Amino acid sequence: MVNAKHLRKFGVRVVAIGGGTGLSTLLRGLKQHVARRRHDLARFPIADLSAIVTVTDDGGSSGRLRRENRILPPGDIRNCLVALSQDETLLGRLFQYRFHAGRGLRGHSFGNLFLTALSDVTGDFAEAVRLSGQVLATRGRIFPATIANVSLRAVMKDGSIVAGETRIAACRKSKIRRIELSPRRVRPLPEVLEAIAQADLILLGPGSLYTSVLPNLLVQGVAEAIEKSDATRVYIANLMTQPGETLDFTLADHVRVLLRQTRRKVIDWVVVNNKPISPELLRRYRSKHSEPVRVDFPQLQRLGVKCVFADLLEEYAVVRHSTDRLAQLLLDKFVRDAPVRS
Secondary structure: OOOHHHHHHHOEEEEEEEOHHHHHHHHHHHHHHEOOOHHHOOOOOEEEEEEEEOOOOOOHHHHHHHHHHOOOOOHHHHHHHHHHEOOOOHHHHHHHOEOOOOOOOOOOEHHHHHHHHHHHHHOOHHHHHHHHHHHOOEOOEEEEOEOOOOEEEEEEOOOOEEEOHHHHHHOOOOOEEEEEEEOOOOOEOHHHHHHHHHOOEEEEOOOOHHHHHHHHHOOOOHHHHHHHOOOEEEEEOOOEOOOOOOOOOEHHHHHHHHHHHHOOOOOOEEEEEOOOOOHHHHHHHHOOOOOEOEOOHHHHHHOOOEEEEEOOEEEOOOEEEOHHHHHHHHHHHHHHOOOOOO
């Protein structure tokens, strides 16, 4: 990592990898620390923030647009665009606006339709994402992990195959043995590998292990680039287990899956919430067969992974990471207080 002198002069380059609501939650907090000008780096230490987003969603509005218009699913990218936008009030609300009536329109969000139309106009989904970032004045760059038309399939422990992200997340008959991309070999955007190579801090998660985080790492060359990177590599653990994906998983189980599926050293640290969940909300989650992710510290040590604990919990009707506290912890632990990188 970087020392204080380096930080003031150059800032840090942060790459966040994932999908779903977890990635947008993380980005919303990090954007507050992105410098707009070089002389702001003493107060805002992030010189460059890049998000690498999975493109395997096949449900809801994204799935419909994908099937009908043969484009990449825009939903997760739309959420990241809004999360990174300079002003989330008007344009952000517009991009998140969902139509509740109208044949063909019902269920679609405006942002999904905007990305679809702009992709058709430019003939390039990645360019549509870049231009949308300009419209929303985002404080960071967003890249789809690949521009290939890729989907997910899961090989279950009972030997069966489940195809499609939505079906995988909903499957309860057997646990997942491994996840695969279909087609298996798809290339990343060159900008994805470039951002990873230049990063000082690489963040994986939070998000669904098999359907948000791992698909990015299975894109050809991505896990290898992370392993070769000089950056500090941090996995942000989900707060709760997920039926259909990580039922009964400990934190070490999460790490084992990432290491086994990628066959690469892609994690140095894990970030863990240490604030207990309220009994009422805990009962509600347990009724849906979801528990707090248990931290088995000795097993994590054997895997060569270090832990940092903090109060990261935010409770509403659901459990979420606190965007502000999570961003502050990441910067305090891995940027401001970090030793000089050789």
